[in-house]
Amino acid sequence: MKELPVVGWQEGLVYMLDQRILPREEKILTFQSAAQVAQAITSMVIRGAPAIGCAAAFGVAVEAYRLAKQEGVPLSWSQALEPGLTLLRHSRPTAINLSWALDRMAPLISTTDPVQLPERLLQEAQLIHAEDVASCRSMGRFGAEILPQVRGRSLVVMTHCNAGALATAGYGTALGVIRAAWEKDNNLQVIATETRPFWQGARLTAWELLRDGIATTLITDSMSGYLMSQGNIDAVVVGADRVAANGDVANKIGTYMHAVLAYRHKIPFYVACPLSTIDLRAVDGQAIPIEERPTEEVTHCLGQRIAALGVGVRNPAFDVTPAQLVTALVTEKGVVENPDRQKIAKLFL
Numbered sequence: 001m002k003e004l005p006v007v008g009w010q011e012g013l014v015y016m017l018d019q020r021i022l023p024r025e026e027k028i029l030t031f032q033s034a035a036q037v038a039q040a041i042t043s044m045v046i047r048g049a050p051a052i053g054c055a056a057a058f059g060v061a062v063e064a065y066r067l068a069k070q071e072g073v074p075l076s077w078s079q080a081l082e083p084g085l086t087l088l089r090h091s092r093p094t095a096i097n098l099s100w101a102l103d104r105m106a107p108l109i110s111t112t113d114p115v116q117l118p119e120r121l122l123q124e125a126q127l128i129h130a131e132d133v134a135s136c137r138s139m140g141r142f143g144a145e146i147l148p149q150v151r152g153r154s155l156v157v158m159t160h161c162n163a164g165a166l167a168t169a170g171y172g173t174a175l176g177v178i179r180a181a182w183e184k185d186n187n188l189q190v191i192a193t194e195t196r197p198f199w200q201g202a203r204l205t206a207w208e209l210l211r212d213g214i215a216t217t218l219i220t221d222s223m224s225g226y227l228m229s230q231g232n233i234d235a236v237v238v239g240a241d242r243v244a245a246n247g248d249v250a251n252k253i254g255t256y257m258h259a260v261l262a263y264r265h266k267i268p269f270y271v272a273c274p275l276s277t278i279d280l281r282a283v284d285g286q287a288i289p290i291e292e293r294p295t296e297e298v299t300h301c302l303g304q305r306i307a308a309l310g311v312g313v314r315n316p317a318f319d320v321t322p323a324q325l326v327t328a329l330v331t332e333k334g335v336v337e338n339p340d341r342q343k344i345a346k347l348f349l
Contacts, residue, residue: 001179002211004165007046007055008129009122012065014058016046019166023207034063034084041091041098044198048167049241049277050132053097056088057125060105064118073114081109093289094250094318096242096279101128132169135274135332136176143177143272143330144184148234154215155181156234158191158224161252162204163239163272173239173272175208177330182214189215191233195252196221197297197315221254228265236262237330240273247323247339248285249273253316259325268327275331275347285320293317 005028007016013030014037021027029045031037037059040046046055063084067074074080089102105124112120147155157178164175171179182188190209195201202218209216219227227233236258242250249255249271262269282288293315299307307313329336329344336343 001165001171003170004208006051006166006169007058009058009061009126012062014055014062016040016055017166018045019047019204020044022166022203031059032062033066034059034081035087037062038084038087038091041088047200048162048239049095049097050136050168050173050274051166052092052095053101053276054125054129054132054169056091056098057101057105057128058122059088060085060102061118061121061125064121068118077109077114077117092291094241094291095277096282097274097276100276104128129169132274132276133171135276136168136171136173137180138332139173139272139274139330140171140176140180142332142335143237143270144180146270146328146330146335147177147181147237148268150234154187154189156189156191156232157181158193158227158233158236158258159205160193160201160221160236160238160255160258161195162200162208164205164208166204166208167239172208173274173330174237174270175205177237177270177272178209178214179212182212186214189217191217191219191224191227193219193221193224193254193258195254198293200252221257224258225261228261228267233262233265233267235268235270237270237272240271240277241318242282242288243271243273243278243329243344244282244284244288244323245278245280245344246284246341247326247329247336247344248288249321249323249326250285250288250290250318251321253319256319256321256325259321263325269321269325270328270330271321271326272330275333278331278344278347280345280348285322288318288320290319291317
């Protein structure tokens, strides 16, 4: 796999690969405050639940360094950092990794020597980043073992949206499973859905996989049912932005549709997610907030209007797939088949 500079720290700044302009241009942007990082998350410079969590953690660190440079050690770090933490926490509502990362950083603010706090926050952000890469590698190994076996031809795996290196600190969740399977036996092909309205599959997933030499075919979102009915898809692997305690999965809009179709055609439907994406406080999928994005993402493409003037628009960014449609969750601690509340709770023991 060719490494991607998705998000990280360099020379006192947070850097991100601008995913809004891929694959036309590869551009690194830098950020020097929590407010700037929050805006980058909101505007989709970076997306994908694990990657958003990493970005938020680095956002806390860079805010501490900024304040220390401007004002020295504040009388109260908690008060000084609160505005930035609030902006980060509200930058996107559905991906649980964002609040998970902030909740992990927050206790350090009151328990660390004030002089050492910026450095300690950076260390924790870097640890979150490293742990995410390791968990993706682990998920990949577990997931590769459960993909169906076919004879006489390539295994065909469909994925929706982008749950690859670009959506994480590196390697990917769903694409981590695909990469691990391909590394084990490269007799594998991928079908990527284009993922309207932000085109993550067409722009990001296809680009990632082709960079690694993995054969990839692009389809529109509405073509999956036909291909399944023709026996052209052997398995579906997707990521997740939040998994409820009962196993309901919030993921990019369209995931529910593909899950229903996979269930109808008896095709295994796998969800790759780190434990940080599982929200035990969400009783079920109804408790997961669903973000509504700007209407222009639907009415426009590459800056050009494609919809009739005056048409009404809905743009929910995510939907919820009931646990009953999920063949298995793939986590860094192993595979949970037919997920339910009890099986998921055991992951945290």
